[in-house]
Amino acid sequence: MPFVVLVHFRPRSPRQNPPKRKACALTALYNLQKSSRLRPVAVQHSGTQRHPSNSPRTMASGPPPPSSDPANYDPQKWSNWFTLFLGRMPPGDQAEFREAVYVEREAADVKRVEEYRDWCFKYSPTIIFLRKQVAALNGDLNEENVICRRCPARRNEQGVIAGRMGGGFHPDAGILICANEMRDRKHLEDTLAHEMVHAWDHLRWKVDWGDLRHAACSEVCLLETSRGPC
Numbered sequence: 242m243p244f245v246v247l248v249h250f251r252p253r254s255p256r257q258n259p260p261k262r263k264a265c266a267l268t269a270l271y272n273l274q275k276s277s278r279l280r281p282v283a284v285q286h287s288g289t290q291r292h293p294s295n296s297p298r299t300m301a302s303g304p305p306p307p308s309s310d311p312a313n314y315d316p317q318k319w320s321n322w323f324t325l326f327l328g329r330m331p332p333g334d335q336a337e338f339r340e341a342v343y344v345e346r347e348a349a350d351v352k353r354v355e356e357y358r359d360w361c362f363k364y365s366p367t368i369i370f371l372r373k374q375v376a377a378l379n380g381d382l383n384e385e386n387v388i389c390r391r392c393p394a395r396r397n398e399q400g401v402i403a404g405r406m407g408g409g410f411h412p413d414a415g416i417l418i419c420a421n422e423m424r425d426r427k428h429l430e431d432t433l434a435h436e437m438v439h440a441w442d443h444l445r446w447k448v449d450w451g452d453l454r455h456a457a458c459s460e461v462c463l464l465e466t467s468r469g470p471c
Contacts, residue, residue, distance in 0.1 A: 314338035316345055336402040340394055343421040347391045354389040354420040357429040365430055371437040378444035382437060386415030392422065408432045410439040412450065438463055 308314070314321055314330070314337045321338060324330045330338065343350070361368040362384065375382050395404040407428075409417045416436040423429045442448050442459045449455045 308334050314341060316342045333401065336394065340402065343391055347421065350391065350420040350423075351389050354418060354423045354429055355384075357423065357426040358387055358389060358418065358433065359384065360426065361430050361433060367434050368430065368437070371434060371441065375437060375441050375444065378441065380440060380444045382416065382440060387418065387433065388415060389418045389420045392417070392419035408436050410436045410443070412443055416440065435463060 308331070314334045316322070316338065321330070325335065325338060362372070372382055392406055394402040395406070397403045405419075405422060407419050407422045411417070416433065418429065418432060418436075423432065439459055442462065443450075448459055
């Protein structure tokens with residue numbers, strides 16, 4: 242007698258939406274904070290203006306000004322991390338907070354990026370190729386003149402952080418890699434290759450870095466490298 246297997250298929254119930262996951266308290270709080278930042282500002286009606294505090298649907302325009310108290314962005318205080326994660330830290334304080342964290346982690350960042358640099362000199366095809374091209378012009382790039390350090394943020398005349406940098410090239414000093422700005426080994430490889438092309442330009446074309454036209458030409462050449470010969 243043959244062996245028969247009976248399979249029972251339960252009819253599908255009408256379409257039902259899957260149960261929604263309950264958001265945690267922190268997510269809900271963050272969403273509430275985010276939605277409040279997107280609410281419109283009170284506008285003037287009939288010659289009068291409603292004060293933001295009188296309406297729960299309005300808020301002051303623009304982010305709050307940066308704090309002048311360093312304790313408000315001290316990375317040693319867990320409350321500052323909590324404020325940052327909730328998105329409640331003003332942009333000016335976020336920049337100062339990042340700078341303070343970079344100072345605190347300087348030694349670890351430099352060690353990490355120096356290991357990336359040494360690996361690239363040994364195994365990266367791009368860096369090995371560029372190093373040979375520089376050597377063909379009687380130049381030498383090595384661990385001695387490719388320096389990894391923490392780079393402070395650029396500040397304007399008022400002392401407010403205005404920008405950051407990832408690295409740089411100097412004809413006499415060599416290449417500077419900003420260890421605090423390097424996310425991973427690939428980021429360092431791209432930055433190092435960029436600066437090594439500047440070094441090659443300097444040896445090949447005798448670039449005058451004080452002339453903005455020369456510097457701009459070198460930067461444009463780097464942007465066009467992926468499209469063909471410069």
